[in-house]
Amino acid sequence: MDEPAVSVRGLVKRYGDVEAVRGIDLEVARGETFGFLGPNGAGKSTTINILCTLVEPTAGEAAVAGLDVVRERAAVRRRIGLVFQEPTLDGPMSGEQNLRFHGELYGVDRRTAAARREEVLRTVGLFERRKDPVSTYSGGMRRRLEIARGLLHSPQVLFLDEPTIGLDPQTRASIWNYLARLHETQPITVFVTTHYMDEAENCDRIAIMNEGRIVALDTPEALKAQVGADRVVVATGDDDAAIAAVRREFGLEAGMHDGAVTISVPDGAGFVPRLFAALTAAGVDVRSVSVTRPSLDDVFLAHTGTTLRDAEARGPSMHPMAMRMRGR
Amino acid sequence: MTELREPLRVEAVRVPESGLATEARAAAVVWQREMIRFVKDRARILSSLAQPLLFLFVLGSGLGSLLGSSGSGVALPTFLFPGVLAISVLFTAAFSGISIVWDREFGFLREMLVAPVSTTSILVGKAVGGSTVATLQCVLLLALAGLVGVPYDPLMFLELLVLIFLMAFMICCLGLMLAARLKQVQTAMPMVQLIITPLMFLSGALFPLGNLPTWLTVLTHVNPMTYAVEPLRHVVFSRLDVSAADLARYDPGIRWGSFLVPTWLEILLTIAFSALLLALAVTRFRRTE
Numbered sequence: 001m002d003e004p005a006v007s008v009r010g011l012v013k014r015y016g017d018v019e020a021v022r023g024i025d026l027e028v029a030r031g032e033t034f035g036f037l038g039p040n041g042a043g044k045s046t047t048i049n050i051l052c053t054l055v056e057p058t059a060g061e062a063a064v065a066g067l068d069v070v071r072e073r074a075a076v077r078r079r080i081g082l083v084f085q086e087p088t089l090d091g092p093m094s095g096e097q098n099l100r101f102h103g104e105l106y107g108v109d110r111r112t113a114a115a116r117r118e119e120v121l122r123t124v125g126l127f128e129r130r131k132d133p134v135s136t137y138s139g140g141m142r143r144r145l146e147i148a149r150g151l152l153h154s155p156q157v158l159f160l161d162e163p164t165i166g167l168d169p170q171t172r173a174s175i176w177n178y179l180a181r182l183h184e185t186q187p188i189t190v191f192v193t194t195h196y197m198d199e200a201e202n203c204d205r206i207a208i209m210n211e212g213r214i215v216a217l218d219t220p221e222a223l224k225a226q227v228g229a230d231r232v233v234v235a236t237g238d239d240d241a242a243i244a245a246v247r248r249e250f251g252l253e254a255g256m257h258d259g260a261v262t263i264s265v266p267d268g269a270g271f272v273p274r275l276f277a278a279l280t281a282a283g284v285d286v287r288s289v290s291v292t293r294p295s296l297d298d299v300f301l302a303h304t305g306t307t308l309r310d311a312e313a314r315g316p317s318m319h320p321m322a323m324r325m326r327g328r
Numbered sequence: 329m330t331e332l333r334e335p336l337r338v339e340a341v342r343v344p345e346s347g348l349a350t351e352a353r354a355a356a357v358v359w360q361r362e363m364i365r366f367v368k369d370r371a372r373i374l375s376s377l378a379q380p381l382l383f384l385f386v387l388g389s390g391l392g393s394l395l396g397s398s399g400s401g402v403a404l405p406t407f408l409f410p411g412v413l414a415i416s417v418l419f420t421a422a423f424s425g426i427s428i429v430w431d432r433e434f435g436f437l438r439e440m441l442v443a444p445v446s447t448t449s450i451l452v453g454k455a456v457g458g459s460t461v462a463t464l465q466c467v468l469l470l471a472l473a474g475l476v477g478v479p480y481d482p483l484m485f486l487e488l489l490v491l492i493f494l495m496a497f498m499i500c501c502l503g504l505m506l507a508a509r510l511k512q513v514q515t516a517m518p519m520v521q522l523i524i525t526p527l528m529f530l531s532g533a534l535f536p537l538g539n540l541p542t543w544l545t546v547l548t549h550v551n552p553m554t555y556a557v558e559p560l561r562h563v564v565f566s567r568l569d570v571s572a573a574d575l576a577r578y579d580p581g582i583r584w585g586s587f588l589v590p591t592w593l594e595i596l597l598t599i600a601f602s603a604l605l606l607a608l609a610v611t612r613f614r615r616t617e
Contacts, residue, residue, distance in 0.1 A: 054442060074346050077444035088435035092368060093361070104357035105443040107350040149439075 003066040005030045005157050005189035006051060010060035013046050020046040022212035023060065028189060028205075030156075033179070035203030036193040037296070043212040044193040045085070048161050051191070052082055065156045078106065081150030081158040085165055087142055091135035095126055095145050098134060099152055106153040120148040123185075124178050140171035147178060151188075158182070160192040164199065176202050197296040206296075208303055215303040224294045227302045230268030231292040232275065234261045237285030245282040246275070268292070346444065354445040355453035362424070362457025366464070373465065376423075380416040380469055383534075384408055384476065401574050405476040410560040411533035413469055413492060417462045418531075418553065421496040422524045424458025425503015429510045447610050451504055455606065458503070459496035466492050479567055487563045494598050495556035501605035502552075508612035527553045532561075538580030549582065552601040555594040558582055562591055 006028035013021040021043045028034045036044045049055040051064055053073045062069045065079040089098055096117060103113045121127040124144035134142060143163060150158050160179075164172040176199060182188055192203070200206045201220050208216040208223075216223055236242040242261050246254045254263045265271045268291035279286050366373070388405030395404060431437040440450045470485055506519055528534075530544075531553035540548065548554045558581060565579040582589040 052442070074444045077442065082442055084435070084438060086435050086438075088439040090361070090431075090436045090439075091434060092365060097364070101357055101361060102439070102443075105354050105440065105445060107353055107444075 004028055005032065006034070006062075006064055006191060008047075008051070008060070008062045011047065011050065011057050011062055012059040013043075013050060013055065014058045019212055021050070021057075024209075024212075024214045026207060026214065026217070028191060030189055031183065031187050032204045033183070033190040033192070033202065035200045035206035036191070036209060037195065037197070037200045037206050037300070038193075038209035039195055042209040044195075044209050045161055047209070048159055048191070048193055052080060052159055053077055078153070079156045081153070081155035083143075083146045083150045083158070083160040083163050085162045087146070089134045089142055089145060089149075092133055094131050094133055095121065095137070096130040098145065099149055102149045102152050108153050116152060116154070120151045123151065123181070124148045140167055140174065143167065143171075143175055144178060147175070151182070154186075155188070157189045157191055160190070162193055162195070164194065164196065172196070172199065197300070200296050208300060210304045216299065220296060223296065223299045227294040227298045228266055229264035229294060230266070230271075231294070232263045232265060232268050232271060233257070233290045233292070234263070234275070234279070235287040235289075236261060236279065237287065241282060242279055242284045245278055245284060249278040249282075250274075351445055351449040354443065355449040355456070358440065358450055358453025359457040359460070362454065362461060366461045376416070376420050376465060377468060379419065380412045383415060384412045384469075384472070388476070401570055402568070402578050403477060406478060406568070407536075407578050408534070409473065409476050409478050410488075410564045411557065413466055413488065414495065414531065414533045414553070414557040414560055415528055416466060416469055417492055417496045418499055418524060418528055418533075419520075420462040420465055421458050421499035422503045422520060424461055425455065425500040425505075426507045426510075426516050426519065427458075428454060428504055429507045429513055429516050432511070433513050441613070447613050448606070451501075451606065451609055451613065455497055455500035455504060458500035459493050462496035462499075463489055463493045477568075478564055481567050484563055484567050488560060491556070491559050491563065491595070494595065494602070495553075495560075498552060498556060498598055498602040498605065501602050501609055505605050505609035505612060508609055527551060530554070531557045532582075533557050536578050536580055537582055538577065549584070552598070554582060555589075555597040555601070558589075559591050559594050559598075 004027045006026065008024060008026040011021055011024045011026075012019070024043075024047065036048065038044050046055060050057050050062055051069060053069045053076050056070055064076050067076045067079070069076050090101070093101065099117045099120070100113075103117065108116065118127060121130050124147055126141060126145055126148065129137070129141065134145065137145065147158075147160070147163070150160070163179075164175050167175065179190060179192070180202060182190065192199075194200060203220065205217065205219050206223065207214045216226075218226070234242065239256065239261050243254045243256075246252050246261075246263060252263055252265065254261050256262070263271075263275070272289055272291060276286060276289070384405055388403075388408045392404035428437060431440070441447060443450075466489070470488065474480060506523065507516065510516055510519070530547045530551045532548055533553075537545070537548055537554070537558070561579050562581070565575060570578070582594065
């Protein structure tokens with residue numbers, strides 16, 4: 001039981017000349033919520049598709065629940081739940097019929113199937129709507145039903161590929177609520193890809209992927225600590241004097257961002273009283289001070305040299321497979 | 329949202345390893361979904377009956393008056409009856425097979441193909457579902473037998489239904505094979521025009537296979553549909569009271585040169601074509617997904 005839920009060694013996937021995944025190593029422990037973060041085309045979806053046995057790797061090895069994803073494909077499939085980027089529900093069938101279909105497809109024991117259906121429907125708050133056709137559900141409800149369906153056959157690992165894409169912020173938050181709640185009742189491993197930084201904060205550990213490689217892998221806290229600096233932003237009556245005072249007193253190079261003096265320091269909260277004293281002594285009028293902890297955006301920037309938004313906008317790094325999936 | 333904080337029971341379910349029983353259950357539930365859709369879609373049932381009825385009564389009566397003076401004992405609608413059953417099956421079953429493109433468009437195909445069961449089970453479930461729908465629609469047409477001078481013979485109906493089911497299965501597999509590479513629903517309709525309609529005209533559903541020009545004989549003989557239509561006509565004509573001359577004229581059977589293909593071989597060929605088309609469909613689906 002101590003083998004990792006997901007274990008990946010030297011994984012490579014090439015599509016013709018394009019190398020979508022360029023040799024990644026990874027281990028996810030049982031019960032962990034693991035986030036896979038990166039811009040579109042970074043290789044996240046390809047990696048998750050390999051782990052789900054939908055795509056065969058060009059080189060390297062991957063095991064899920066201790067089983068090889070190429071050699072023991074069917075056995076892996078029985079032990080994983082899948083929630084895809086694109087919807088995969090049958091609109092004319094009701095929520096419950098969709099689940100029943102899934103249970104039969106996965107050979108779920110009929111004696112416990114009904115109880116299990118009720119349980120997963122309640123988990124995602126859809127029990128009251130179970131008889132309605134899925135075509136009458138909202139986007140968020142459909143996503144929740146897909147999560148319920150992914151859980152129906154009691155998988156060891158639940159894979160979610162961009163589960164919140166195209167949903168409004170409130171619905172996104174509620175989906176994460178449901179995901180977080182899974183751990184309260186079952187020892188499930190959750191493997192999720194996202195390109196929303198704020199969502200990655202919900203994970204136990206995250207891997208940042210860029211251009212087919214994992215560029216950072218740790219807990220969100222540790223990753224942010226690696227970036228180190230807090231950001232202290234001061235609004236003053238005389239910015240030039242303030243910058244000069246900071247250089248003189250602390251040997252730090254302050255910059256101007258969005259019309260305010262910005263200083264990067266390891267311990268922002270401890271720095272503020274000293275800064276205040278130094279600026280007052282220099283006769284600079286301080287109007288407001290704020291301290292920001294580093295965000296995962298800063299982490300991404302530190303590891304890739306570009307912000308996530310810029311990486312996203314660059315677009316063409318997207319590999320052909322991703323474009324095909326999108327074209328559907 | 330109110331039940332969000334309710335405590336949960338954990339009902340872990342057991343998922344068995346692969347086996348024939350698991351595969352059969354998967355195929356059965358795919359079949360069941362086709363039935364659910366059929367029952368919900370009454371408009372489809374009615375509209376799919378329109379075409380065979382037009383062929384039977386409008387074409388049959390219209391052309392029948394033209395040929396009326398030929399002095400034969402078989403009215404055109406009677407002759408057309410088995411052919412019209414075949415045409416109804418052809419379009420219903422082909423549509424059922426091709427409808428998997430809609431499943432792809434709406435993503436549900438993915439849910440089916442990522443399950444821990446073989447692609448074959450999924451496609452067999454789909455094809456048996458389509459065949460059941462096509463056969464059920466023919467039951468409605470069979471009820472009209474008396475109107476075109478075909479006797480209500482229970483054994484004949486049973487034989488016809490079995491043959492209809494076999495033909496439908498073959499055509500469903502053909503539809504699935506054709507749909508395997510289609511990414512968009514729009515491309516499905518030209519496919520029907522381009523492939524299914526010629527199959528209808530070249531199958532002998534609308535005319536007897538004897539005394540055709542050589543090129544047409546060759547085309548009908550390479551059409552799998554031909555071998556599924558002829559047994560239907562044979563079963564109907566064996567219950568009709570017609571002269572030997574009329575039988576030779578209206579139900580000459582399929583002749584490879586001078587060899588008259590027996591009905592059992594025609595049925596065997598239909599089954600063989602089904603297996604071949606199913607295998608092709610499975611291969612093509614495996615390669616695309």
